[in-house]
Amino acid sequence: xxxxxxxxxxxxxxxxxxxEIHGATPFTELADHFGVSERQVRADVETLWVSGLPGHQYDxxxxxxxxxxxxxxADLTNSQGVSQVSFSAREAAALMGALSALxxxxxxxxxxASVMEKLRGAVGGVSVDVSASSPVRDEVRxxxxxGMVTGTAVILDYxxxxxxxxxxxxxxxxxxxxxxxxxxxxxxxxxxDHRTLRLDRIASAVPTTSEVTHxxxxxxxxxxxQRYAATVTLERAARWAVEDLPGVTIMADGDxxxxxxFGVANPGWTAGRLLAIAPHLVSVEPAALRTALADRARGVLxxxxx
Amino acid sequence: MTRTRLRRLGVPVxxxxxxxxxxxxxxxxxxxxxRLPALDFTPAERxxxxxxxxxxxxxxxxxxxxxALIKAASGSAHAAAEALPFAALSxxxxxxxxxxxxxxxxRQEVAFEYASASSGxxxxxxxxxxxxxxxxxxxxxxxxxxxxxxxxxxxxRVAGPVKAVGDQxxxxxxxxxxxxxxxxxxxxxxxxxxxxxxxxxxxxxGRAAGEDGxxxxxxVDYTHLDALRDEVLALGGAARAVAPDALVAAVRSHxxxxxxxxxx
Numbered sequence: 001x002x003x004x005x006x007x008x009x010x011x012x013x014x015x016x017x018x019x020e021i022h023g024a025t026p027f028t029e030l031a032d033h034f035g036v037s038e039r040q041v042r043a044d045v046e047t048l049w050v051s052g053l054p055g056h057q058y059d060x061x062x063x064x065x066x067x068x069x070x071x072x073x074a075d076l077t078n079s080q081g082v083s084q085v086s087f088s089a090r091e092a093a094a095l096m097g098a099l100s101a102l103x104x105x106x107x108x109x110x111x112x113a114s115v116m117e118k119l120r121g122a123v124g125g126v127s128v129d130v131s132a133s134s135p136v137r138d139e140v141r142x143x144x145x146x147g148m149v150t151g152t153a154v155i156l157d158y159x160x161x162x163x164x165x166x167x168x169x170x171x172x173x174x175x176x177x178x179x180x181x182x183x184x185x186x187x188x189x190x191x192x193d194h195r196t197l198r199l200d201r202i203a204s205a206v207p208t209t210s211e212v213t214h215x216x217x218x219x220x221x222x223x224x225x226q227r228y229a230a231t232v233t234l235e236r237a238a239r240w241a242v243e244d245l246p247g248v249t250i251m252a253d254g255d256x257x258x259x260x261x262f263g264v265a266n267p268g269w270t271a272g273r274l275l276a277i278a279p280h281l282v283s284v285e286p287a288a289l290r291t292a293l294a295d296r297a298r299g300v301l302x303x304x305x306x
Numbered sequence: 307m308t309r310t311r312l313r314r315l316g317v318p319v320x321x322x323x324x325x326x327x328x329x330x331x332x333x334x335x336x337x338x339x340x341r342l343p344a345l346d347f348t349p350a351e352r353x354x355x356x357x358x359x360x361x362x363x364x365x366x367x368x369x370x371x372x373x374a375l376i377k378a379a380s381g382s383a384h385a386a387a388e389a390l391p392f393a394a395l396s397x398x399x400x401x402x403x404x405x406x407x408x409x410x411x412x413r414q415e416v417a418f419e420y421a422s423a424s425s426g427x428x429x430x431x432x433x434x435x436x437x438x439x440x441x442x443x444x445x446x447x448x449x450x451x452x453x454x455x456x457x458x459x460x461x462x463r464v465a466g467p468v469k470a471v472g473d474q475x476x477x478x479x480x481x482x483x484x485x486x487x488x489x490x491x492x493x494x495x496x497x498x499x500x501x502x503x504x505x506x507x508x509x510x511x512g513r514a515a516g517e518d519g520x521x522x523x524x525x526v527d528y529t530h531l532d533a534l535r536d537e538v539l540a541l542g543g544a545a546r547a548v549a550p551d552a553l554v555a556a557v558r559s560h561x562x563x564x565x566x567x568x569x570x
Contacts, residue, residue: 299543
């Protein structure tokens with residue numbers, strides 16, 4: 001549950017801290033800086049004005065210049081020594097853990113390194129760390145980034161999810177980390193559509209001087225639009241395996257089984273997930289998902305020589 | 307404001323206990339640690355911080371991350387926000403991480419219900435050491451008090467809340483953690499046969515080990531056999547498990563079970 005009080009308190013301290021360093025500041029600039037409305041900044045300053053040290057006498061209160069306040073400018077005249085508090089263990093773990101994860105996936109922006117250094121200097125180590133994942137080639141990374149910066153297309157040697165090797169010219173838009181793996185969002189000239197390509201499946205990338213023709217779309221390029229709803233019943237002990245499916249609802253059916261309902265955007269991907277927990281499955285609906293599951297299972301058994 | 311919320315805000319609160327009776331007599335705040343150090347993030351660095359916060363979108367640690375962004379803004383000069391051609395999306399993160407990070411910091415034992423596919427759901431008492439992110443999933447590495455041994459837990463298998471139990475400062479986190487606990491499993495080497503021009507991710511990690519008819523043989527090191535099994539399954543026939551036997555048996559039994567269920 002969102003803790004609004006804590007968020008507001010953090011901002012109140014932030015405003016005092018910012019004003020102490022930067023001096024008189026228009027409400028509009030504070031609003032932009034802290035990502036809230038100008039009206040909220042005004043309310044925050046009014047709250048700070050009646051806040052202060054225990055005792056709560058006039059001399060104990062945080063004070064602002066009243067004349068400038070009426071002109072929409074916050075000017076702190078007495079902070080009472082109040083300042084922003086340092087990062088909590090959870091905050092530091094969230095930021096540093098995420099940056100390590102992006103970096104391990106091979107898709108952290110260049111400025112991540114200096115951010116990590118500053119955070120480490122402020123809080124020391126954190127209790128969240130990251131396993132290395134499949135490597136992304138440095139030369140691929142730098143060609144893609146150069147393409148994004150200069151707005152030029154790149155020729156990729158790519159191995160798709162069905163393991164087919166293709167050469168394609170793409171217009172690179174964005175690097176995205178989804179569940180620990182890095183992807184390139186791009187316009188693919190071969191498919192004439194937006195595509196999301198796994199970075200570790202790009203064998204090589206060659207720059208071109210051809211300018212981009214299709215700008216990035218606003219929304220994430222990867223499709224989470226569901227094609228149909230699936231209902232899967234499985235043994236209760238394997239419940240964990242479906243708990244992280246996007247948009248899943250899980251109902252207990254009694255002591256033995258649970259039923260999970262979720263949207264299927266990519267039947268092949270969902271079938272792969274179900275295959276990994278197949279011994280615990282009791283039933284799978286609809287028939288289209290059963291077909292996708294059976295196709296995949298037959299392929300595996302044929303390869304094993306069964 | 308409660309002690310828990312103060313700690314979450316970032317104010318280091320220490321419970322002061324009566325020496326003789328062990329009762330809580332109050333709380334102490336260390337002001338030298340509480341103050342945000344001078345930190346000026348550039349616009350590019352602040353964009354990186356919001357990207358990091360996006361990573362935890364939808365779970366409790368996401369709120370902490372957004373508070374951290376306010377703190378980062380507090381000391382930084384105002385500038386137009388920079389857009390970065392980067393993004394993060396996670397669908398496998400859990401609320402448990404936030405509580406665990408706090409318990410590790412306080413060196414306090416935790417208790418939770420844990421479901422394992424082999425032994426059902428049981429309550430575990432653990433001295434938490436580290437949270438590890440691996441392949442987009444979270445794991446807890448710690449000392450299982452009842453089993454008297456270090457263990458790794460996949461956090462998506464934790465059912466219900468993680469509760470801090472017992473005293474703060476109750477244990478020490480080891481300086482280094484045994485590699486076999488990262489995340490659980492017995493490391494080993496498997497042999498996988500792959501189709502020509504196929505299974506490029508396995509090829510990148512593995513070592514060529516000859517040929518078998520039309521197939522290329524690869525030796526692949528693994529830390530978790532289940533993860534390798536899922537990778538072979540996901541290749542849907544472009545890869546064949548050769549060794550160890552446990553891997554071959556697991557791939558076969560999973561595919562057979564899937565066919566059985568798919569008959570409807």
